[in-house]
Amino acid sequence: MSSIKQTPPSFLKPKSYTIKLVHNFNYFFLLLLSTSLLAQVQVPFKPRFEVKIKGDMTFIANNILNRIDKRNSTNEPYNDITFENTSNDDFDMEYIDIDNDPNTFSSSSAALFLKQEESKKIIFAGLYWSATYKYESGYKIKEKFYAYDNDRFSFDEVLLKLPETSNYIPVKGQVIYDGLKNKPYRDQAPYVVFADVTHFVQSSSNPFGFYTVANIRATQGTLSGGSSAGWTMVFVYEDQSIHENFITIHDGFSGINEESEDITTFKFDSISEGKIKLKFLAAALEGDQKTHGDMLFLSSNTKPRLSNLRTKTRFNSNIFNSSITINEEEYVYRIPNSRNTLGYDTFLTSISNKDNYFVNNSTNEVYLRVKSSRDRLFFFLTALSVGTPDQIDKSFVLNTDQKFEISEVDSKRTENNITINEDSNLTEVDDLTEIISQNEIETEKLRHLNHPGLKKGYYLIANVFAVPSNARMFLKELEQKGIGAKFFTNPENKYIYVYLGYYDDQEEAQKQLDSKMQKKYKDEIWLLAVNVNQ
Template identity: 35%
Template sequence: MRKMFLFLVFLGASGALFSQGGVSFQKVKEFYINGDTRVIGNSILSDHPTRVNNKPKSLNDRTEMQYVDIDDDSDTFSSSSANLDIPADAKIVYAGLYWAATYPGAEGKQKVRNDRMVYDIKKKRNRAFDLVRLKLPGSAAYTDVQGELVYDGVLDTNTDLKNAAPYVCYSDITDLLTSKNAGSGTYTLANVTALEGIMFGGSSAGWMLYLVYEQPEAPLQYMTSYQGFRYISLDEPEELRFSNFRVPETGEVKASLTLAALEGDLLLAKDAVFIYGEKNQEYVPLKTQVRYANNFFNSSITFDDRKYLARNPASNNTLGFDLAKLQIPNANNSLIDNDATGVTLRFKTEEDRLFVFFTAFQTEISSDYYQRVVVEGKEDRLPAKEEAEPAPETPELVAYEKDGTIEDEAPTDTQPDKTENRDPNLQNMLSAASITVEGQPEGYYVVNHVFSNASNASKWARKMENLGFAPKNFVNPENDYHYIYIDFSQDPDALYGRLQGYRKMEDLEKAWILKVNLD
């Protein structure tokens, strides 16, 4: 019996359809191990801070949103929890924390003006959204978690995305969990920032924790994850294709999908996820007893054919946030056949809107493939089966590999080195010497101003806050100058892509990338 698991995360809300926008996907992690994965999460907005919402007709764009806050802690303004269950002998090898929300401002209002319904943002962004607090199982205290910006709609050239201002943040918290011996139990995430009140299209927010763990008796599997931000519009469905593996040669291929989303209203239909069936050369919609083929994203948290309630609050209607795990229908291996080396998904909506920002794929693999290709570094033992190409109705998302930890040396397609095609401006910035600042994480920083005076640095930081950023600063010990930075990453190419967006904004035209603690 072969098992395959697929993990996806989406962000969105009901309302008007957008034109295409966002940033392309990049690979985050890749593993070939005996193990498995888990994903947990919860919403962070509702119509009451602590009570469950079981109203089937509540829509997130007609609900006066409030922060969920279940922890009775005056130091937090939002919090929700979810329970994780993994085997006692499991060894966590990767833990990726994501949080996302619509955040055009702190508060939104709806009113009637000249017989028209209008939406006003009453308060601008007033909190940093890239810093959250995480409480681990058995702990009484929170730990601050600094996020890396994946996407911020404020910086998008698409007007609709700029107005809705969705954001996505990510943090690799593997070291935190392993250092605390964290495993099964309740995880609480606090201080996720979003718009309260009402906004056009509806406000929504949530978080998810994606884990990869090793277990000796578990099957040998291939696992990979991607992050980015892609909008799925009415006329432009998106396709994602996963490769770089080979499923076993014989036996029934079983597959599952896990999905987390800030998107789907319960009553708004016509959104779907499809998988391409190679044998019949057609896309087949995914569904369960609690999720329908034409309304997959329906503001609920479900595992297989049941609702999952091991969380607080355990709302049936999560008002725009979805989390689901389901088996992919594969009778007689009609969708994923033996020896398959790729899987194609399609995401489509005709009424609701979809913001896709995370995907992860997992499958049992051929032991022969693992030994020859992964361990010995040889070519695959035989060419992939002749596969009918999916109809080219939509462009395929290109998933570039991101520099990161890979559990084993994984085979990759022969591609030019990323550095060969770098923009000369980026090359110049990367060729500059790194500065040393004790206590700062090593990596690349988007700096947009340097001051010799602390007071002036603080004033500039406040100006950046008014633009919707969460600026931070450090002092260079060599000259005592105060550096104001608005973004950070350990991947210079991904960061440079965001820098180009920043430079289109007023007061950020001369922002640059600075290396810190890298020499």
């Protein structure tokens, strides 16, 4: 239980295919089976975007609130997924703000990585942001909640930073739902906003890499039921090497508690022959990690019996568990990359359809029902992809990546006469700091590397990677801290060396090493001599 603070807490301080983009909705919606005010579809789910295309869908997402504690910044990941973990109901919450930009009060990042990116074309990008936002900040005394700052500002505009750019773009969205205007939801006041950002993404020089979303508003401190917030960007892309899929994205708002709700009907043309594959996406607010009771059920017009959805990372009794996952794995390319996102949840998964058991060659409707028996849940986004299976699924990058791009460096561009190439066949292992080969090491403080393709000199090395996406994450983190860094690739073994400085003179390099770059860098660095003993 939080006590009253005599001084303002830190969170109060200033700081060619056919596309159908649906605007007017005339789709049939299933009648509600329950009249409970606490389990009710407030905004009917309707198609936002539909397309039949040789391609697929994916998403990126992150939370924008994190816990306050004495040991960790809110920019540090929260990774407690044990049964005894503390949920957002019991934490004081504060904005994540990673960008070191005085013009933003909240910001977090996530990266879009796909394999064979050169063959993919983004045809739709939809940004959703959602939060509980009754007032700016609050506190709790004896299980009662009070406003510390009772202001509530407009929340329908955020800032978006695209990959390989340094400036934010203002994005104004459409408010799908505002719970402050509805008595049953007023204590938490959840909201959902959507913005079509396809134009921005298609106009960018490279749509693949880190996206940052800033200035999402939410209640900080404490709030009845806990405060949570985050964002999700759904992408649909064309790829001629992928079999044709029908993709439909639906949004709305339903507050789920105690009763089950029929959410939406996915309608599509039946696939007359062959095996059928299914992918399903969902996003919700307030799905606590340790509180079981959130369930998703699917049925179809040819298989009316309800099927309870589960994955390897999500129990069928706790499908929304404060995590961000794609195809059974946590999506780690986020800053911060919390395993427990404290109430913000998005996932994409393949649905088992062995022998076309669930969806067969006569099926043309799939029905979605959601239930929460213990945890109040705010459900706002879902999508379905229906198609025939590819021989090899080449699209998703799951905790490894085969392509390396840095925002300041173009393919085959040189920095200080060091050739920087896009590496497409790197060894997929973890960070290589501890397994650098012995012929590269001479002393504890000075290590040597000889290769005719590298520029002679002394480099202050901060880290070494074999996985390109890990190197990119590290460079992004340095950038967020205001630390300039470059990299080169060892042509022999393809290891990626991230360095903070280059020097012709060993004595000057040693001074910078001893002073930790004049106290600008706190973590371990070491000196690498390249081609100096030839």
